[in-house]
Amino acid sequence: MSRARRDANGRRGTVLAITLMIVALMTMTAAAMLFRTTAEVTGAAAGRRGEQARLAAMSGIRQAISILDAPADTPVDIVDNPDLFQNQRVADHGTAAWYFTVFAPAAEATDAVRYGLIDEAGKININTADEETLANLGLDAERVACLLDWRDRDHEPRSDGAEQAYYASLQPIPYRTKNGPVITLEELLLVKGFDASVIVGEDANVNGLLDANEDDGNESFPPDDADGQLDRGLAAVATPISYERNMSVDGRPRININGEESELRKLASETSLPEQTVEFIRTVRKAGERFAHPAQLLEMRATVPADAVGGDERSRRRGRGSRRGPENVTVTSGVGTRELPEVLDRLTTRSGGSKTKVPGLVNVNTASANVLAALPEISDNTARQIVDLRDSIADEQKQTPAWLYAEGLLDADRFRQVAPRLTARSFQYRVRSVGFAWPGGQFRVVEAVIDLAGERPRIMYLRDLTRRGLPTAIDVDELTGAVMP
Ligand SMILES: [Ca+2]
Numbered sequence: 330m331s332r333a334r335r336d337a338n339g340r341r342g343t344v345l346a347i348t349l350m351i352v353a354l355m356t357m358t359a360a361a362m363l364f365r366t367t368a369e370v371t372g373a374a375a376g377r378r379g380e381q382a383r384l385a386a387m388s389g390i391r392q393a394i395s396i397l398d399a400p401a402d403t404p405v406d407i408v409d410n411p412d413l414f415q416n417q418r419v420a421d422h423g424t425a426a427w428y429f430t431v432f433a434p435a436a437e438a439t440d441a442v443r444y445g446l447i448d449e450a451g452k453i454n455i456n457t458a459d460e461e462t463l464a465n466l467g468l469d470a471e472r473v474a475c476l477l478d479w480r481d482r483d484h485e486p487r488s489d490g491a492e493q494a495y496y497a498s499l500q501p502i503p504y505r506t507k508n509g510p511v512i513t514l515e516e517l518l519l520v521k522g523f524d525a526s527v528i529v530g531e532d533a534n535v536n537g538l539l540d541a542n543e544d545d546g547n548e549s550f551p552p553d554d555a556d557g558q559l560d561r562g563l564a565a566v567a568t569p570i571s572y573e574r575n576m577s578v579d580g581r582p583r584i585n586i587n588g589e590e591s592e593l594r595k596l597a598s599e600t601s602l603p604e605q606t607v608e609f610i611r612t613v614r615k616a617g618e619r620f621a622h623p624a625q626l627l628e629m630r631a632t633v634p635a636d637a638v639g640g641d642e643r644s645r646r647r648g649r650g651s652r653r654g655p656e657n658v659t660v661t662s663g664v665g666t667r668e669l670p671e672v673l674d675r676l677t678t679r680s681g682g683s684k685t686k687v688p689g690l691v692n693v694n695t696a697s698a699n700v701l702a703a704l705p706e707i708s709d710n711t712a713r714q715i716v717d718l719r720d721s722i723a724d725e726q727k728q729t730p731a732w733l734y735a736e737g738l739l740d741a742d743r744f745r746q747v748a749p750r751l752t753a754r755s756f757q758y759r760v761r762s763v764g765f766a767w768p769g770g771q772f773r774v775v776e777a778v779i780d781l782a783g784e785r786p787r788i789m790y791l792r793d794l795t796r797r798g799l800p801t802a803i804d805v806d807e808l809t810g811a812v813m814p
Pocket residue numbers: 477478479480481482483484485492506508
């Protein structure tokens with residue numbers, strides 16, 4: 330415009346010509362103003378409708394929170410529940426209605442999503458997993474080393490790893506290493522050796538569906554192996570966020586079996602563990618030993634100096650199976666199938682009480698076979714057995730991981746080794762929700778991580794995923810049916 334005016338000012342001509350020019354300029358100005366006004370109106374409408382779509386998506390997050398916050402005695406299917414999570418109408422403005430759908434990648438299928446939440450305790454925590462577990466996730470040695478260097482607090486690079494010296498040398502933009510926990514899986518893109526194919530595999534648009542371009546080899550982005558299967562990379566098996574509070578299922582502080590006498594006294598007064606077990610714990614402690622984890626008590630035998638047993642009135646009654654030698658005696662814990670659930674639920678070896686965060690435990694009731702098999706002590710075969718069997722186990726039995734031992738899936742030795750990595754509970758859920766209008770088609774996608782480990786549920790993480798595109802086809806027939814019954 331200003332250039333057009335400058336050109337006009339520099340031109341010579343008759344009054345008529347100038348008048349015509351002015352008229353022409355005025356027309357242009359009007360047209361331009363009209364265009365600008367139209368663009369602004371359209372933009373405002375898109376902004377408003379975009380905001381409405383975002384609010385509809387947030388209704389899905391709110392729905393998830395209220396379901397997770399409901400009393401435990403009213404169990405609700407949060408894994409795949411279209412009645413609660415698919416095409417839920419939240420507003421009707423006459424010309425358009427607003428809906429949300431909460432969706433997640435299906436466990437097996439790659440041609441449809443499920444309508445439910447993503448359990449973060451069902452995955453391997455990349456902030457706490459050890460070297461072997463990370464390697465079992467399919468990361469090569471260099472990536473494992475670089476990830477460990479990225480998250481550990483020191484500046485000493487492992488032989489295959491990378492610390493600040495490497496990241497400072499990057500061009501064009503050097504950056505700082507984290508030396509702390511990873512917050513999102515995408516953050517791993519900053520770590521040496523990691524790229525999108527490691528993090529999301531072949532699922533370039535991260536929707537859990539096998540899209541055509543994700544199964545055509547190198548014909549189109551992303552590269553894939555065209556085998557009809559969707560490799561979802563780390564996203565399917567790993568999380569940066571999972572923890573629980575160190576308390577029992579009913580919310581009581583656990584008893585620290587490495588604690589002081591006042592703490593050990595609670596074993597008799599606050600648990601229904603057999604006297605033999607209580608006495609065993611005291612005897613081991615009196616012998617100067619400490620426990621690594623409560624699961625260590627399973628079928629445990631200990632050889633202790635004779636004077637550790639029978640020092641006071643309680644320990645004079647030695648446990649069954651005790652055998653007195655000249656100087657040492659062997660005592661047994663009396664912890665078997667019946668006692669194990671209470672041992673796991675009520676006892677701890679951590680100090681700090683119930684406020685302590687215990688990060689990175691894997692929920693044996695929800696983890697996929699791939700996740701379970703990534704734990705060093707669990708074979709592929711056992712992982713498959715766990716997944717096959719758990720639907721037939723009563724909920725009450727599944728309150729602790731003890732059922733893996735009770736059902737004979739792990740022997741006592743294996744169970745003791747793997748138990749410190751396991752839980753039977755989940756406190757963090759990832760929720761992906763798309764809010765959309767019909768008719769109209771505006772949509773927004775949001776992702777939240779909801780944390781249930783505190784007094785009240787809270788959103789610990791929230792982001793917009795709209796740029797990834799519409800995550801799942803909206804079933805319009807079903808939708809119009811819902812709007813106009
Ligand atoms: Ca480091």
